[in-house]
Amino acid sequence: MSSIVNPHDHGHDDHHGAPSGFKRWLFTTNHKDIGSLYLIFALAMFIIGGAMAMVIRAELFQPGLQLVDPHFFNQMTTVHGLIMVFGAVMPAFTGLANWMIPMMIGAPDMALPRMNNWSFWILPFAFAMLLFSLFMEGGGPAFGWTFYAPLSTTYSNDNTALFVFAVHIMGISSIMGAINVVVTIVNLRAPGMTWMKLPLFVWTWLITAFLLIAVMPVLAGAVTMVLTDKYFGTSFFDAAGGGDPVMFQHIFWFFGHPEVYIMILPAFGVISTIVPTFSHKKLFGYASMVYATASIALLSFVVWAHHMFTTGMPLAGELFFMYATMLISVPTGVKVFNWVATMWRGAISFEVPMLFSIAFIVLFTLGGFSGLMLAITPADFQYHDTYFVVAHFHYVLVTGAVFSIMAAAYYWLPKWTGHMFNETLAKWHFWLSLISVNVLFFPMHFVGLAGMPRRIPDYALQFADFNAIISIGGFAFGLSQLLFVYVVYRCVKGGDAAPAKVWDGAEGLEWEVPSPAPYHTFSTPPEIK
Amino acid sequence: MHSALLKKLIIACLAMFAFAFALVPLYDVFCQVTGLNGKPSLEVAKASSRVDENRLVDVSFTTHAQQGAPFDVSAEQFKVTVKPGEVTKVAFSAANLSQQARVMQAIPSVSPGIASKYLHKMACFCFNQQPMKAGEKQDFELMFYVDTALPSEIEELTLSYTLFDITEQSQQVALEASQDEPTSMETSDE
Ligand code: HEM
Ligand SMILES: [Cu+2]
Numbered sequence: 001m002s003s004i005v006n007p008h009d010h011g012h013d014d015h016h017g018a019p020s021g022f023k024r025w026l027f028t029t030n031h032k033d034i035g036s037l038y039l040i041f042a043l044a045m046f047i048i049g050g051a052m053a054m055v056i057r058a059e060l061f062q063p064g065l066q067l068v069d070p071h072f073f074n075q076m077t078t079v080h081g082l083i084m085v086f087g088a089v090m091p092a093f094t095g096l097a098n099w100m101i102p103m104m105i106g107a108p109d110m111a112l113p114r115m116n117n118w119s120f121w122i123l124p125f126a127f128a129m130l131l132f133s134l135f136m137e138g139g140g141p142a143f144g145w146t147f148y149a150p151l152s153t154t155y156s157n158d159n160t161a162l163f164v165f166a167v168h169i170m171g172i173s174s175i176m177g178a179i180n181v182v183v184t185i186v187n188l189r190a191p192g193m194t195w196m197k198l199p200l201f202v203w204t205w206l207i208t209a210f211l212l213i214a215v216m217p218v219l220a221g222a223v224t225m226v227l228t229d230k231y232f233g234t235s236f237f238d239a240a241g242g243g244d245p246v247m248f249q250h251i252f253w254f255f256g257h258p259e260v261y262i263m264i265l266p267a268f269g270v271i272s273t274i275v276p277t278f279s280h281k282k283l284f285g286y287a288s289m290v291y292a293t294a295s296i297a298l299l300s301f302v303v304w305a306h307h308m309f310t311t312g313m314p315l316a317g318e319l320f321f322m323y324a325t326m327l328i329s330v331p332t333g334v335k336v337f338n339w340v341a342t343m344w345r346g347a348i349s350f351e352v353p354m355l356f357s358i359a360f361i362v363l364f365t366l367g368g369f370s371g372l373m374l375a376i377t378p379a380d381f382q383y384h385d386t387y388f389v390v391a392h393f394h395y396v397l398v399t400g401a402v403f404s405i406m407a408a409a410y411y412w413l414p415k416w417t418g419h420m421f422n423e424t425l426a427k428w429h430f431w432l433s434l435i436s437v438n439v440l441f442f443p444m445h446f447v448g449l450a451g452m453p454r455r456i457p458d459y460a461l462q463f464a465d466f467n468a469i470i471s472i473g474g475f476a477f478g479l480s481q482l483l484f485v486y487v488v489y490r491c492v493k494g495g496d497a498a499p500a501k502v503w504d505g506a507e508g509l510e511w512e513v514p515s516p517a518p519y520h521t522f523s524t525p526p527e528i529k
Numbered sequence: 530m531h532s533a534l535l536k537k538l539i540i541a542c543l544a545m546f547a548f549a550f551a552l553v554p555l556y557d558v559f560c561q562v563t564g565l566n567g568k569p570s571l572e573v574a575k576a577s578s579r580v581d582e583n584r585l586v587d588v589s590f591t592t593h594a595q596q597g598a599p600f601d602v603s604a605e606q607f608k609v610t611v612k613p614g615e616v617t618k619v620a621f622s623a624a625n626l627s628q629q630a631r632v633m634q635a636i637p638s639v640s641p642g643i644a645s646k647y648l649h650k651m652a653c654f655c656f657n658q659q660p661m662k663a664g665e666k667q668d669f670e671l672m673f674y675v676d677t678a679l680p681s682e683i684e685e686l687t688l689s690y691t692l693f694d695i696t697e698q699s700q701q702v703a704l705e706a707s708q709d710e711p712t713s714m715e716t717s718d719e
Contacts, residue, residue: 111531112531112535175542179535179538179539179542182534182538183531183534183535183538186534187530187531187534213538213541213542213545214541214545215545216542216545217542217543217545217546217548217549218545218546218548218549218552220546220549221546221548221549221550221552222549224549225549225550225553233698236553239636239691239693240595240634240636240693240695240698241695241698242571244556244557244568247552247553247556250552250556251549251552254552314563314642314643
């Protein structure tokens with residue numbers, strides 16, 4: 001039995017020859033294995049979280065209470081949000097980081113491989129615990145993914161402890177992942193890989209990792225305070241005991257706003273990698289991309305209260321957070337400009353990763369615009385807590401973060417598996433997703449502006465037609481993703497052999513190793529020109 | 530090779546975890562200095578040395594019970610007009626609307642928030658927890674004055690009380706206290 005804890009023994013053969021079975025995956029410290037685990041886990045969570053969204057849309061298909069009772073509906077909105085944020089988007093990006101960062105900087109593996117194994121394997125327990133609480137008496141968390149006090153303290157049920165511990169574990173996992181990314185990038189770059197030669201995906205992930213290290217501990221602190229308020233008689237957020245419920249929102253959003261950038265900065269990195277490849281041009285404004293990413297990250301710490309305009313802040317506060325929020329759109333605009341300038345007069349070829357990237361640029365920008373509308377304090381008094389906010393963050397998160405993950409998956413799948421995917425099916429997946437996602441989220445802007453509140457299982461009759469359309473879009477989008485699962489599955493199982501350099505415009509060290517990437521790459525550092 | 534950097538990053542994490550808790554006192558201090566959240570001091574104030582005879586300020590009172598708290602408290606007068614520095618007494622009548630003994634805690638708040646540090650309370654039922662028997666009626670008193678330094682653009686302010694039912698919390702405290710007691714008596718006996 002003693003030999004099983006030495007995973008290096010397995011690793012010396014080729015990717016395909018490596019011993020299979022559960023133990024290989026359980027004890028692996030190989031960055032490619034762990035990257036795959038993260039990606040598979042994220043996909044599974046995407047499907048589970050998606051199923052919850054289908055429950056939400058089925059209930060909202062018609063006005064009135066039809067299928068589920070309101071308490072269960074609230075659990076669905078809450079757990080859908082938690083799973084998509086912490087279970088799907090964040091692990092997917094960590095998976096991409098694990099696979100690609102060592103290959104992009106010419107390193108043999110991540111710097112801390114054992115910690116890497118831990119940071120993945122605690123995740124399934126966190127989500128098992130969260131999902132398990134749904135089946136317990138009283139049900140799972142029903143206070144929204146933002147778990148505002150006093151909803152999560154005074155008015156929550158006794159299973160809240162499970163939610164708290166699940167969030168603790170997710171936090172520890174992402175912190176370990178982030179530490180690993182920083183140490184890898186700082187210490188393991190191949191000789192000659194200077195800072196300003198780093199691929200942008202690596203840059204954006206480095207900055208994201210610093211954001212994670214800065215704010216995940218604050219989230220851990222917030223859930224800990226909820227735990228002690230609920231079970232141990234403290235009064236951090238309880239006015240009767242001298243605390244302040246509004247303070248919860250400050251602490252939460254101090255984490256929460258940087259968190260939304262944690263979910264989008266790696267996406268910026270992905271798009272900045274893919275767009276030059278298929279435009280057959282160098283990325284326009286590399287240095288400005290790096291500085292824009294860094295300034296977005298810094299600014300993200302001083303805008304949190306744009307989520308709290310209606311809590312009765314003084315005028316000076318409202319104005320400060322309004323202007324600071326609007327300021328973020330400047331570096332974001334720089335990025336969009338650079339992507340468009342990269343495509344400008346390029347010889348663009350419309351392969352599937354590029355299709356997703358172009359959709360990203362257009363639709364993410366749309367989400368940015370609705371964000372700007374929300375940032376106007378007096379306007380936000382009307383928009384806040386309506387479907388307009390739901391439309392905003394789904395444009396930036398689904399057609400933003402998730403589309404970039406799909407683009408990345410299609411871009412690097414041939415490198416990972418050694419097979420080309422079925423391009424016809426992938427194009428079907430793209431077009432079905434593109435159309436359905438807009439049918440799903442675009443009308444939400446209008447029902448939101450007309451006053452339909454979010455997180456409510458029933459609504460006024462005048463919203464009925466739009467909600468039916470939204471639900472149809474939702475089901476179509478959900479089903480389209482099964483096609484994605486199928487394309488990925490087929491590609492893992494077989495397909496035309498992929499060359500080392502899969503896309504002819506691609507640049508970067510990852511294209512210098514064969515496809516599929518061997519189990520060990522860059523055991524001796526490459527030479528960087 | 531990695532341990533120096535690793536150590537720094539772990540320290541950064543722990544520091545940020547501590548920072549989350551440091552936000553609690555920081556938030557209170559920030560609000561106190563700026564008067565942003567309208568939370569007045571819960572300490573007994575000393576009488577003012579000076580009365581401003583040339584100015585009048587309207588002070589009105591509102592109360593509301595937190596959802597489910599079975600109390601009714603109302604001020605005898607809805608509004609009083611006072612001179613800054615002059616001590617004023619206001620009577621409140623309170624009732625426990627339930628058929629059980631309950632403990633009430635009133636939490637004051639001042640609007641506009643910036644005025645909260647200029648409203649000084651010399652006596653207030655909000656300084657203590659108020660146990661009330663089933664259906665009991667009580668008279669409470671508030672003694673306050675408005676600071677002579679109140680910015681001149683503020684001509685009226687509102688003192689609002691939110692009433693909380695803290696029976697369970699105070700029972701817990703009482704229970705813990707009574708659990709401690711026998712041991713302390715034992716030691717004194719010996
Ligand atoms: C130009 C950039 C952006 C601006 C100006 C902006 C502005 C805002 C504002 C003002 C709100 C609060 C609305 C309300 O609750 O009334 C909001 C909510 C939100 N934003 Fe953005 N945003 C931007 C980009 C992003 C990005 C890139 C993401 C994520 C990838 C994001 C994710 C979210 C989420 C998740 C919420 C809702 C949180 C909740 O209440 O559950 N936003 N945004
Ligand atoms: Cu935000």
